Amino acid sequence: MLNIYLKKSFMAKKVLTRHAFSTGTKEIQEELNNYFTENHFIIPYEPKKINRWYITLPQELDIPSWSIKSASRPKICDYGFKPFWLRFNDPIGPSTTKKLWDLYLGITEHIGGDVVNPQILSELKSKFYSIKTEGLTFDLEMLDPTGVVIEKWTIEKAKIIEFDFGDLDYSNEDPIQCGILIKPGNIILHY
Secondary structure: OHHHHHOOOHHHHHHHHHHHHHHOOHHHHHHHHHHHHHOOOOOOOOOOOOOOEEEEOOHHHOOOHHHEEEOOOOOEEOOEEOOEEEEEEOOOOOOHHHHHHHHHHHHOOOOOOOOOOHHHHHHHHHHOHHHHHHOEEEEEEEEOOOOOEEEEEEEEEEEEEEEEOOOOOOOOOOOOEEEEEEEOOEEEEOO
């Protein structure tokens, strides 16, 4: 008899369930519980969300993780790993643009004009030497609603192939963003 009622619309199922639990006997309640469990009405499912993630950057970059605005999970195609952008908010202080500029000077042969002090340039080159030779290595973690890590990627030997210091527009009041385009050398999905 119960199956006849449950084959109707979802709304009828809700009404029947509410009625059975408020006035029904234990047998009806158990039968409803079994029916919903056996027919997969109760599914323990929590989707991963695109706004629940955290990236841990190398300390030598000195860029706080909270300034990262957007990223993407790795993409793979037939010729290897696809490059992806790390986009940063650029607060007044500490300036992400300045940190990325220092990184640019430290890993490239371009001096940036004769404005750069040779001693500062030498310090930047030694500070970022490992990034220049070995690439960036960092973790990308997906989080559940309580902040527990549910998925962890390690991006290894990522080469920075482009710097973007952001667009300007008088008609737009959005915050300035800057970013780096990176090409992973290796990717590991831990879990």
